[in-house]
Amino acid sequence: MPFDAQDETGDDALLVLYANGDDRAARALTMRLTPRVFAQAFRMLGDRAEAEDVAQEALMRLWKIAPEWRQGEAKVSTWLYRVTANLCTDRLRKRRSVGIDEIPEPEDDAVGPAEALQDKARLDALQGALNALPDRQRQAVILRHIEGLGNPEIAEIMEISVEAVESLTARGKRALAVGLAGRKDELGYEHG
Amino acid sequence: MNMADKRVQDQELDALFAAARDDAAQAPSSDLMARVLADAEAMQPKPAAPVVRPQSRGGLVSGILSAIGGWPSLGGLAAATVAGVWIGFSATPTVLPDGLAGLVGETNSDYLAYLDTSYAYLEEDAQ
Numbered sequence: 001m002p003f004d005a006q007d008e009t010g011d012d013a014l015l016v017l018y019a020n021g022d023d024r025a026a027r028a029l030t031m032r033l034t035p036r037v038f039a040q041a042f043r044m045l046g047d048r049a050e051a052e053d054v055a056q057e058a059l060m061r062l063w064k065i066a067p068e069w070r071q072g073e074a075k076v077s078t079w080l081y082r083v084t085a086n087l088c089t090d091r092l093r094k095r096r097s098v099g100i101d102e103i104p105e106p107e108d109d110a111v112g113p114a115e116a117l118q119d120k121a122r123l124d125a126l127q128g129a130l131n132a133l134p135d136r137q138r139q140a141v142i143l144r145h146i147e148g149l150g151n152p153e154i155a156e157i158m159e160i161s162v163e164a165v166e167s168l169t170a171r172g173k174r175a176l177a178v179g180l181a182g183r184k185d186e187l188g189y190e191h192g
Numbered sequence: 193m194n195m196a197d198k199r200v201q202d203q204e205l206d207a208l209f210a211a212a213r214d215d216a217a218q219a220p221s222s223d224l225m226a227r228v229l230a231d232a233e234a235m236q237p238k239p240a241a242p243v244v245r246p247q248s249r250g251g252l253v254s255g256i257l258s259a260i261g262g263w264p265s266l267g268g269l270a271a272a273t274v275a276g277v278w279i280g281f282s283a284t285p286t287v288l289p290d291g292l293a294g295l296v297g298e299t300n301s302d303y304l305a306y307l308d309t310s311y312a313y314l315e316e317d318a319q
Contacts, residue, residue, distance in 0.1 A: 018232070018236060019236075019237055020237070020239065021236060021237055021238050021239030022239075023233065023236070026229065026232040026233055026236055027229060027232075029232065030225065030228050030229045030232050031225070034220050034224065034225055034228050035219060035220050038218065038219075038220040038224060039218040039219075042217065042218045043212070043218065048217070048221075052220070052221070052224045052227075055220065055224060055228070056224065056227055056228055056231065059228050059231065059232070060231050060235070063231060063232050063235040063236065064235060066236075066237075067237055119211060122208060122211060123208070123211060123212060123215050123217070126208045126209075126211075126212060145205075145206075145209040146209055146212050146213055148213070173202075173205060176205060177201045177205060180204070180205075180208075
């Protein structure tokens with residue numbers, strides 16, 4: 001069966017195929033899940049190298065648990081988002097214990113047309129404001145507004161109620177707006 | 193903050209979130225993809241190999257036995273054979289008036305006619 005034909009196959013069915021030794025399933029799961037896990041880790045940590053380590057570790061845990069995975073009990077993506085979130089939280093805690101100077105600044109190595117620079121400056125401003133949020137607010141905002149998940153799934157990932165998710169995302173957005181207010185120049189918006 | 197300001201802020205934030213979703217910086221590198229795939233392949237359980245049953249030492253006899261269904265089938269086969277032999281012997285006086293002795297005795301020139309009347313013409317031709 002060609003790789004494309006597995007696009008319609010669910011994550012949990014692919015995981016069962018993977019556990020049965022199907023190498024096409026290994027490839028399909030890697031292609032499908034790595035971008036999601038990496039994006040989440042990158043937004044949480046604001047650092048590509050650390051996000052790559054977290055993504056690799058999270059997926060390694062999935063490969064390990066595959067033979068015992070029970071179809072229909074949990075969504076693979078939900079499980080993976082939770083593992084990634086926990087790994088990121090651990091990293092953020094370690095950073096704080098090391099010291100605030102160790103926190104990486106958003107990377108600034110792109111050279112390109114003015115428009116691209118402006119986009120990059122806006123995204124760096126967003127990342128800076130995200131980094132300043134408390135961990136749980138940051139996690140909820142990223143899952144809701146960047147990963148585009150629904151509140152019930154976020155509640156499951158974060159193991160809290162839907163109401164708590166709504167409260168976290170609302171507070172997170174307000175804090176972001178305040179954080180970004182001081183970066184109007186980077187955002188390229190006219191002063192109002 | 194008035195409502196208009198809040199609306200502008202929400203729009204700005206939504207535009208930023210959308211830009212973040214499309215941001216190439218949050219796409220995984222090909223190196224990461226290769227590392228993850230290598231892990232997946234290295235940690236993947238291997239498909240179960242087909243079970244090869246060891247050749248039993250019985251050779252031909254056990255091969256025939258297993259082909260007909262083992263010892264229970266052989267028991268049935270033996271019983272059917274014995275029954276066939278018994279029926280054959282006990283039925284000879286009806287089919288052959290002189291019994292088996294008639295077949296091997298001197299008067300065996302006409303035994304075909306006893307078996308089947310359709311062979312009677314052979315006897316007539318012979319005479």
